[in-house]
Amino acid sequence: MYIPGLLSLLPLALATPIILPRQNDTAIAPPAGNRLIPVVVGGPQDTFIPNQVTAAVGDIVQFQFSNGNHTVTQSGADTPCTPLDGGVHSGHIPFEDGQQMVGTFNMPVTSAEPMFLFCATGPHCQLGQVMIVNPVSEQQVLDYVKASQETSESVDGTSVVGGAAAQIEIANAAFVPAPPEEAAPPPPPPAAEEAPAASPEAAEPPAAEAAPAETPEAETPLAEAPAEEMAPMPSVDAVVEGAEQAM
Ligand SMILES: [Cu+2]
Numbered sequence: 001m002y003i004p005g006l007l008s009l010l011p012l013a014l015a016t017p018i019i020l021p022r023q024n025d026t027a028i029a030p031p032a033g034n035r036l037i038p039v040v041v042g043g044p045q046d047t048f049i050p051n052q053v054t055a056a057v058g059d060i061v062q063f064q065f066s067n068g069n070h071t072v073t074q075s076g077a078d079t080p081c082t083p084l085d086g087g088v089h090s091g092h093i094p095f096e097d098g099q100q101m102v103g104t105f106n107m108p109v110t111s112a113e114p115m116f117l118f119c120a121t122g123p124h125c126q127l128g129q130v131m132i133v134n135p136v137s138e139q140q141v142l143d144y145v146k147a148s149q150e151t152s153e154s155v156d157g158t159s160v161v162g163g164a165a166a167q168i169e170i171a172n173a174a175f176v177p178a179p180p181e182e183a184a185p186p187p188p189p190p191a192a193e194e195a196p197a198a199s200p201e202a203a204e205p206p207a208a209e210a211a212p213a214e215t216p217e218a219e220t221p222l223a224e225a226p227a228e229e230m231a232p233m234p235s236v237d238a239v240v241e242g243a244e245q246a247m
Contacts, residue, residue: 032056032058032059033056033057033058033059034058034059035055035056035059035060036059036060036062037053037055037059037060037061037062038062038064038174039053039061039062039063039064039131040064040066040173040174040175041063041064041065041066041070041072041093041119042065042066042067042068042069042070042095042119042129043066043067043068043175043177043178044067044178046068046070046119046121046124046127046128046129047128047129048117048119048129048130048131049175050131051130051131051132051141051145052131052132052133052135052138052141053131053133053134054133054134055109055133055134056109056112057109057110057111057112058108058109059108059109060106060107060108060109061106061107061109061133062104062105062106062107063090063104063105063106063107063163064102064103064104064168064173064174064175065093065094065095065102065103065104065105066095066102066173066175066177066178067095067096067097067177067178068094068095068121069092069093069094069095069121070092070093070119070121070124070129071089071090071091071092071093071119071120071121071156071157072088072089072090072105072107072117072119072163073087073088073089073090073117073118073119073120073156073157074087074088074089074115074116074117074162075087075116075117075118075130076116077114077116077144078147080116080118080125080130080144080147080148080150080151081118081120081125081126081130081148081151081153081154081155082151082154082155083120083155083156083157083158084116086161087157087161087162088107088115088117088161088162088163089120089157089158089159089160089161089162090105090107090157090160090163090165091157091159091160091165092120092121093105093165095177097177097180097181098180099170099177100169100170101167101168101169101170102167102168102169102170102173103165103166103167104165104166104167104168105163105164105165105166106163106164106165106166107162107163108162108163109133109134111134112134113134114132114133114134114135114136114140115132115133115134116130116132116144117130117131117132117133118130118131118148118154119154120154120155120156120157121154122154123153123154124154125148125151125154126148126149126151126152126153126154127149128145128148128149130144130145130148132144
Protein backbone atom coordinates (compact mmCIF):
# COMPACT_ATOMS: atom_id res chain seq x y z
CA MET A 1 0.00 0.00 0.00
CA TYR A 2 2.85 2.35 0.76
CA ILE A 3 4.96 1.44 -2.26
CA PRO A 4 2.20 1.81 -4.88
CA GLY A 5 1.47 5.23 -3.47
CA LEU A 6 5.11 6.24 -3.87
CA LEU A 7 5.26 4.86 -7.39
CA SER A 8 2.22 6.86 -8.35
CA LEU A 9 4.23 10.02 -7.67
CA LEU A 10 7.06 8.96 -9.96
CA PRO A 11 5.58 10.31 -13.22
CA LEU A 12 4.97 13.66 -11.54
CA ALA A 13 8.54 13.83 -10.33
CA LEU A 14 9.90 13.03 -13.76
CA ALA A 15 7.69 15.63 -15.38
CA THR A 16 8.90 18.39 -13.08
CA PRO A 17 11.79 20.26 -14.68
CA ILE A 18 14.85 20.44 -12.52
CA ILE A 19 16.38 23.92 -12.62
CA LEU A 20 20.01 24.02 -11.70
CA PRO A 21 21.66 27.31 -10.82
CA ARG A 22 23.86 28.55 -13.62
CA GLN A 23 27.05 29.46 -11.87
CA ASN A 24 28.84 30.76 -14.93
CA ASP A 25 26.63 33.79 -15.29
CA THR A 26 28.71 36.89 -14.73
CA ALA A 27 25.77 38.98 -13.57
CA ILE A 28 23.24 37.15 -11.49
CA ALA A 29 20.09 39.13 -10.92
CA PRO A 30 19.01 39.18 -7.31
CA PRO A 31 15.89 37.16 -6.63
CA ALA A 32 12.61 38.86 -7.37
CA GLY A 33 11.17 40.61 -4.37
CA ASN A 34 14.58 41.48 -3.03
CA ARG A 35 15.72 44.44 -5.08
CA LEU A 36 16.26 48.12 -4.34
CA ILE A 37 15.27 50.01 -7.48
CA PRO A 38 16.50 53.64 -7.60
CA VAL A 39 14.47 56.34 -9.32
CA VAL A 40 15.74 59.92 -9.48
CA VAL A 41 13.12 62.59 -8.83
CA GLY A 42 13.79 66.06 -10.19
CA GLY A 43 17.19 67.60 -10.85
CA PRO A 44 18.02 69.89 -13.76
CA GLN A 45 14.59 68.98 -15.13
CA ASP A 46 11.30 68.04 -13.50
CA THR A 47 11.33 64.35 -14.32
CA PHE A 48 11.38 60.85 -12.95
CA ILE A 49 14.40 58.92 -14.26
CA PRO A 50 13.60 56.30 -15.34
CA ASN A 51 9.92 56.96 -15.86
CA GLN A 52 9.05 53.28 -15.93
CA VAL A 53 10.37 50.42 -13.84
CA THR A 54 9.52 46.77 -13.55
CA ALA A 55 9.30 45.63 -9.96
CA ALA A 56 8.22 42.46 -8.23
CA VAL A 57 6.13 42.35 -5.12
CA GLY A 58 8.58 42.82 -2.27
CA ASP A 59 10.99 45.00 -4.21
CA ILE A 60 11.53 48.51 -2.91
CA VAL A 61 11.51 51.50 -5.22
CA GLN A 62 13.88 54.04 -3.73
CA PHE A 63 12.99 57.53 -4.90
CA GLN A 64 16.01 59.83 -4.62
CA PHE A 65 15.12 63.51 -4.58
CA SER A 66 17.43 65.75 -6.60
CA ASN A 67 17.25 69.50 -7.17
CA GLY A 68 13.98 71.20 -6.55
CA ASN A 69 11.09 70.17 -4.35
CA HIS A 70 9.09 67.22 -5.51
CA THR A 71 6.72 64.50 -4.41
CA VAL A 72 5.93 60.96 -5.41
CA THR A 73 2.15 60.73 -5.40
CA GLN A 74 -0.07 57.97 -6.72
CA SER A 75 -2.92 58.72 -9.08
CA GLY A 76 -5.52 56.55 -10.73
CA ALA A 77 -4.88 55.39 -14.28
CA ASP A 78 -7.56 57.74 -15.60
CA THR A 79 -7.15 60.57 -13.09
CA PRO A 80 -3.67 61.93 -13.74
CA CYS A 81 -2.24 64.61 -11.46
CA THR A 82 -4.85 63.84 -8.79
CA PRO A 83 -4.08 61.75 -5.70
CA LEU A 84 -5.69 58.33 -5.53
CA ASP A 85 -7.71 57.75 -2.38
CA GLY A 86 -5.46 55.81 -0.05
CA GLY A 87 -2.63 55.96 -2.56
CA VAL A 88 1.05 56.46 -1.96
CA HIS A 89 2.29 59.96 -1.15
CA SER A 90 5.82 60.92 -0.11
CA GLY A 91 5.20 64.49 0.93
CA HIS A 92 7.38 67.27 -0.49
CA ILE A 93 11.07 66.47 -0.26
CA PRO A 94 13.46 69.28 -1.25
CA PHE A 95 17.06 69.24 -2.38
CA GLU A 96 19.06 72.45 -2.27
CA ASP A 97 22.47 73.37 -3.67
CA GLY A 98 25.31 72.09 -1.54
CA GLN A 99 23.30 69.45 0.26
CA GLN A 100 25.46 66.44 1.15
CA MET A 101 22.56 64.16 2.03
CA VAL A 102 19.83 63.15 -0.38
CA GLY A 103 16.26 62.70 0.75
CA THR A 104 14.75 59.38 -0.23
CA PHE A 105 11.34 57.74 -0.11
CA ASN A 106 11.48 53.96 0.07
CA MET A 107 8.31 52.47 -1.34
CA PRO A 108 7.70 48.72 -0.97
CA VAL A 109 6.01 47.32 -4.05
CA THR A 110 2.86 45.53 -2.96
CA SER A 111 1.31 44.71 -6.34
CA ALA A 112 2.47 43.70 -9.78
CA GLU A 113 -0.30 45.80 -11.32
CA PRO A 114 0.57 49.11 -13.01
CA MET A 115 1.03 51.89 -10.49
CA PHE A 116 0.66 55.48 -11.67
CA LEU A 117 2.79 58.13 -9.98
CA PHE A 118 3.18 61.87 -10.40
CA CYS A 119 4.84 64.86 -8.74
CA ALA A 120 2.27 67.04 -7.01
CA THR A 121 4.46 70.14 -6.84
CA GLY A 122 3.19 73.14 -8.83
CA PRO A 123 2.86 72.42 -12.56
CA HIS A 124 5.38 69.56 -12.58
CA CYS A 125 2.75 66.95 -13.48
CA GLN A 126 1.55 69.06 -16.41
CA LEU A 127 5.20 69.23 -17.51
CA GLY A 128 5.28 65.46 -17.65
CA GLN A 129 6.82 64.55 -14.28
CA VAL A 130 5.01 61.23 -14.06
CA MET A 131 5.96 57.56 -14.20
CA ILE A 132 4.51 54.07 -14.04
CA VAL A 133 5.69 51.12 -11.98
CA ASN A 134 4.98 47.92 -13.94
CA PRO A 135 3.41 49.46 -17.04
CA VAL A 136 1.75 46.97 -19.37
CA SER A 137 3.49 48.62 -22.33
CA GLU A 138 5.66 51.55 -23.31
CA GLN A 139 2.59 53.03 -24.96
CA GLN A 140 0.87 53.12 -21.60
CA VAL A 141 3.66 55.36 -20.30
CA LEU A 142 3.34 57.67 -23.28
CA ASP A 143 -0.43 57.83 -22.84
CA TYR A 144 -0.11 58.61 -19.14
CA VAL A 145 2.39 61.40 -19.79
CA LYS A 146 0.15 62.91 -22.42
CA ALA A 147 -2.97 62.67 -20.25
CA SER A 148 -1.05 64.39 -17.45
CA GLN A 149 0.04 67.19 -19.74
CA GLU A 150 -3.57 67.74 -20.71
CA THR A 151 -4.68 68.46 -17.14
CA SER A 152 -4.96 72.06 -16.03
CA GLU A 153 -3.57 71.69 -12.51
CA SER A 154 -2.51 69.17 -9.90
CA VAL A 155 -4.05 68.29 -6.58
CA ASP A 156 -1.55 67.90 -3.76
CA GLY A 157 -1.36 64.86 -1.55
CA THR A 158 -2.00 65.13 2.15
CA SER A 159 -0.42 62.71 4.61
CA VAL A 160 2.61 60.56 3.90
CA VAL A 161 1.45 57.06 2.94
CA GLY A 162 2.98 53.95 1.45
CA GLY A 163 6.65 54.33 2.19
CA ALA A 164 9.31 55.69 4.49
CA ALA A 165 11.36 58.84 4.11
CA ALA A 166 15.08 58.46 4.73
CA GLN A 167 18.41 59.87 3.56
CA ILE A 168 21.49 58.63 1.72
CA GLU A 169 24.87 60.23 1.18
CA ILE A 170 25.14 62.09 -2.07
CA ALA A 171 28.11 59.93 -3.08
CA ASN A 172 25.75 56.95 -3.10
CA ALA A 173 23.00 58.67 -5.04
CA ALA A 174 22.10 57.71 -8.60
CA PHE A 175 22.49 61.28 -9.83
CA VAL A 176 24.84 64.24 -9.98
CA PRO A 177 23.09 67.35 -8.71
CA ALA A 178 22.57 70.25 -11.04
CA PRO A 179 25.32 72.89 -10.80
CA PRO A 180 24.57 75.55 -8.20
CA GLU A 181 22.41 78.31 -9.54
CA GLU A 182 24.40 81.48 -10.04
CA ALA A 183 23.45 84.65 -8.26
CA ALA A 184 21.27 86.99 -10.26
CA PRO A 185 23.41 88.59 -12.98
CA PRO A 186 24.26 92.26 -12.47
CA PRO A 187 22.05 94.69 -14.36
CA PRO A 188 23.40 95.59 -17.78
CA PRO A 189 25.34 98.86 -18.02
CA PRO A 190 23.21 101.82 -19.11
CA ALA A 191 25.02 102.10 -22.43
CA ALA A 192 24.30 98.52 -23.36
CA GLU A 193 21.20 99.42 -25.36
CA GLU A 194 23.19 101.69 -27.65
CA ALA A 195 25.84 99.11 -28.42
CA PRO A 196 25.41 97.17 -31.65
CA ALA A 197 24.01 93.71 -31.08
CA ALA A 198 27.07 92.16 -32.68
CA SER A 199 29.55 93.83 -30.33
CA PRO A 200 30.20 90.77 -28.10
CA GLU A 201 31.33 88.72 -31.09
CA ALA A 202 33.36 91.58 -32.53
CA ALA A 203 35.12 92.08 -29.22
CA GLU A 204 36.41 88.54 -29.14
CA PRO A 205 40.04 88.27 -30.21
CA PRO A 206 40.21 86.57 -33.58
CA ALA A 207 41.46 83.02 -33.19
CA ALA A 208 42.32 82.64 -36.85
CA GLU A 209 46.02 83.47 -36.29
CA ALA A 210 46.41 80.24 -34.43
CA ALA A 211 45.15 78.16 -37.33
CA PRO A 212 48.15 78.48 -39.76
CA ALA A 213 50.54 77.25 -37.05
CA GLU A 214 48.63 73.98 -37.02
CA THR A 215 49.26 73.27 -40.70
CA PRO A 216 52.77 71.69 -40.46
CA GLU A 217 51.62 69.30 -37.76
CA ALA A 218 48.62 68.38 -39.82
CA GLU A 219 50.89 67.24 -42.66
CA THR A 220 53.02 65.08 -40.38
CA PRO A 221 51.78 61.53 -40.05
CA LEU A 222 50.45 61.39 -36.54
CA ALA A 223 51.78 57.91 -35.89
CA GLU A 224 55.42 59.04 -36.18
CA ALA A 225 55.17 61.95 -33.81
CA PRO A 226 55.78 61.07 -30.18
CA ALA A 227 52.80 62.10 -28.14
CA GLU A 228 54.90 64.33 -25.87
CA GLU A 229 56.00 66.50 -28.78
CA MET A 230 52.63 66.95 -30.38
CA ALA A 231 51.27 70.44 -30.33
CA PRO A 232 48.30 70.94 -28.10
CA MET A 233 45.00 70.25 -29.78
CA PRO A 234 43.54 73.42 -31.30
CA SER A 235 40.36 74.57 -29.72
CA VAL A 236 37.13 73.90 -31.53
CA ASP A 237 36.73 77.59 -32.15
CA ALA A 238 40.18 77.82 -33.73
CA VAL A 239 39.46 74.88 -35.99
CA VAL A 240 36.13 76.27 -37.07
CA GLU A 241 37.52 79.69 -37.71
CA GLY A 242 40.49 78.22 -39.53
CA ALA A 243 38.14 76.28 -41.74
CA GLU A 244 36.14 79.39 -42.41
CA GLN A 245 39.31 81.27 -43.36
CA ALA A 246 40.23 78.53 -45.80
CA MET A 247 36.91 78.79 -47.61
CU1 LIG B 1 8.27 67.83 -9.14
